[in-house]
Amino acid sequence: MNRQSTIAVLAAAALLLSMPAPAQAPKLKVGFMLPYSGTYAALGEAIEKGFRLYLAEQGGRVGGREVEFVKVDDESDPAKATDNVNKLVKRDNVDVIVGTVHSGVAMAMAKVAKDTGTLLIIPNAGAGAATGAMCAENIFRSSFSNWQPGYAMGEVAAQRGARKVVTITWKYAAGDESVGGFKEAFEKGGGQVVKELSLPFPNVEFQPLLTEIASLKPDAVYTFFAGGGAVKFVKDYAAAGLKDKIPLYGAGFLTDGTLEAQGADAQGLLTTLHYGDGLDVPKDKAFRAAYAKAYGAQPDVYAVQGYDAAQMLAIGLNAAKGDVSRKAEIARAIVAAKIDSPRGAFSVSASHNPVQDMYLRQVVGKDNKVIAVASHALADPGRGCRM
Amino acid sequence: MRAPGARAIVLAAAVVALALVPFAGGKFAVDFVTKMMVSSIFALSLELLVGQVGLACFGQAAFFGVGAYACVLLTPKDAAASVWWLGPASVGAAALYAAVMGSLSIRTRGVYFIMVTLAFSQVAYYVAHDTPMAGGSDGIYLGFVPSAAIAGLALVDLSKARPYYYVVLAALVLAFGFLAVLLRSRFGRALAGIRANEQRMRAAGFSTYPYKLAAFVISGALAGLAGFLFAVKDGVVNPELMGWHVSGTVLMMIILGGIGSLHGAVVGAFAFSLLEELFKSEALFGGFATHWHLGVGLAIILCVALLPRGLTGGWTREGKSLGSADERR
């Protein structure tokens, strides 16, 4: 291929790309910006499935408008985040952006949403800033803030009589916020976090820190890990003989989606999350049945978050009669609503984060069985939000 | 060998084509091509080191990231900074890091050089990721887009997409022109000599160290410029900008385009981005578009198999460039 052809091809490609998008049709365009590849691909798929399930239940219409979808793979890469969300906003002219899993990516999305005024619903990323310092009228979250499960577990740990606790997590924002929430509640309950251990993300060689925990002999350990790291940590913790000596408390992601891999090592572990198995909520039973029928698999917390993102969108758009530009009305409607979620009814705070029950779950077999409500209607303080 | 006149015409045509994009295309085209131009400047910076001096640097992302972070961290909390000092300051910060990295790395050769540059860029990454100074793993926002006003006279609004497009295009043309002139100068010839056979240069009494270091600093400065332009456009920076994936990607771009020529770097940057877009296109691949990595991977493999000199047929150095018997000594 010589130089002329190269340039010709590139020029043609550039021209193709530059084709302006067709004029906006009356259909509502929803843009998914989710991880469709990489470590979090399973989460992205679950979120989309949950979202689509709700819409299917509404006959594919929201706010009186039919819905069409556009998808962008964000690769959980913050360096490409702005480019990817601009694809949705500037090329595809979406009315609503739904995404994402990774907090660094979500932060970039929040900025574009704020600058362009596009409606953004976050179905997972727990970065406190999204409904804190970066909060906006058009940004909502249907999932959780990293602080919430941590705070709930802090209350539980204090109630269960732990006085000295060691925390361990990866050194990144999600870990810091989760441990921060735990510490806040635990110290309020009279406890003391004697040491905060951390290792670089995504390092999974836990042995040196497990040895430290063993030598510190705390009353309990609080941890935040997710995915492959969570599997390894739970297994290593048990293999080091610590599981029966020092109770392990975790944010729910420690045992969510990982139980098949963790096996016996996870049995009996206590975690807190806004969802679990065996919930006595009629909406949950209906949701699980519908999800299994539609997709042939059991839903998880990510599917629920996707489902509720669609619910929140519907509530807002129904109030605004399908007009996405009526942002104040949409926000008012969502904040005023009580959302009938499979996790139990929840409402949305003034900073647009869910105010929800945090459940205490215990691993029994292949389930995270809800055994109690750790914290009723827990609201993230939304520090830094000026709205 | 193509006549120099013909080449100039092709280059001019390319610049004109780029200048026309905002008129022919929509908002997204402006956005996307701006990004590709920033990547081109980034790729050019690496081409100077890899193609012209023969130093395969695997830490280019550090300079890019330092430029981007300097832009964000130096912007005051309450008002926009003037681009006339923020720009040079960001570029200067990147050049400074390059000077430090270069002065220590140039002592090593071949693959070891690659790894030392990687090590230094990882240091920058961890400083950005783990220290409170740099805002942490979720990244930080640019408070205000810098202003281009001189003495109160507003020249161009950098926060608007179209004017910014032309600013970036101008930067690309200037960077390209600067490198072209540089490579034709005595300095450039010295670099070519070092690339061809450094030992011979040294035997002839030439001190190669200052030339290599200077090239390193210039390369770092250009990469920092790309980072600065990136930060101003996106308004948010993240430690991942300094990650080895970014260093790897820009290296892939220039290999794909063809090492040894400036236009190869630019073609590579554009081609790599367009290749990804092609395979991500839902219009072409429907649901399978989520598996776009497969298409890009196969395309790259095909490129290597069929185009040993990259898309523009850049030259390849004779024999092995790294880890060969000579280099191991």
Add this chain to the structure above:
Amino acid sequence: MDVATFLVQCLNALQYGLLLFLVASGLTLIFGVMGVINLAHGSFYMVGAYMAYALAPAFAQVPGIGFVAMLAAGVGLALMLGWALEWAFVSFLYDRDHLQQVLMTYGLILVFEELRSLVAGNDVHGVAIPGWLAGSVRLGSLMDYPVYRLFISGVCVLVALGLYAVIARTRLGMMVRAGAANREMVTALGIDVKRLFRAMFAAGVALAVLAGMLAAPVSSVYPGMGNQVLIICFVVVVIGGIGSIRGAFAAALLVGAVDTFGKVFFPQAAGVLVYVLMALVLLWRPEGLFRAA
């Protein structure tokens, strides 16, 4: 830190270092000895882990020997895979610029990652430790140590000794080293360098797969696991000195120690310590710790 804890940390450092050597052994062969820059090394490690996940249920029926048989089967499959890969994608690159190898193997990473997604999905999986290796050894009153990790360490030492013996002490190893240094000369001497390299590449892939299979029960099986080991493997090989098995072994132990004690004593800087170590080593000895054997 009391003596007991310190000793356990030393054991942790040793065990991690040995594991690192095992994971990096394939790269030591392909990159260190043959001089081929193989970015897909992490992908082969991942293939090994997923292979363990896929094969374990079948071989678990047979207690005891079942696990070893699974490893043997995995290695056999990997040898075939490596043979085919070298023939298809690498063999024509020896005469070209090293950067072409970089680009090619980068393309392979993307392809392998996506094939994995298509074939095995995106969920996290676990592999059970075989019964006869499950259980722990009590380390005083402090904590337990899993027998399986000691087993892996044992295998690492065997692999290290075997690799060293073959490369540094046999004719085969000598031919490979000579071929890497000067292909034309070795071909002129009548040795079929093509087949030699193909066999060595296959062996490198097999080592990476073996490492993945062995590590799967402890590290679990998940998307992106290959990426995480890739860089650290290159660091180990380079610190040790390209071409030296002893060097890679020493470097692995050194990196293991720095990582372990870094996490304990310098948690703030733990992520960067290994790279600082590498930079320091290379600035002191620009060609790594050991010269090529």
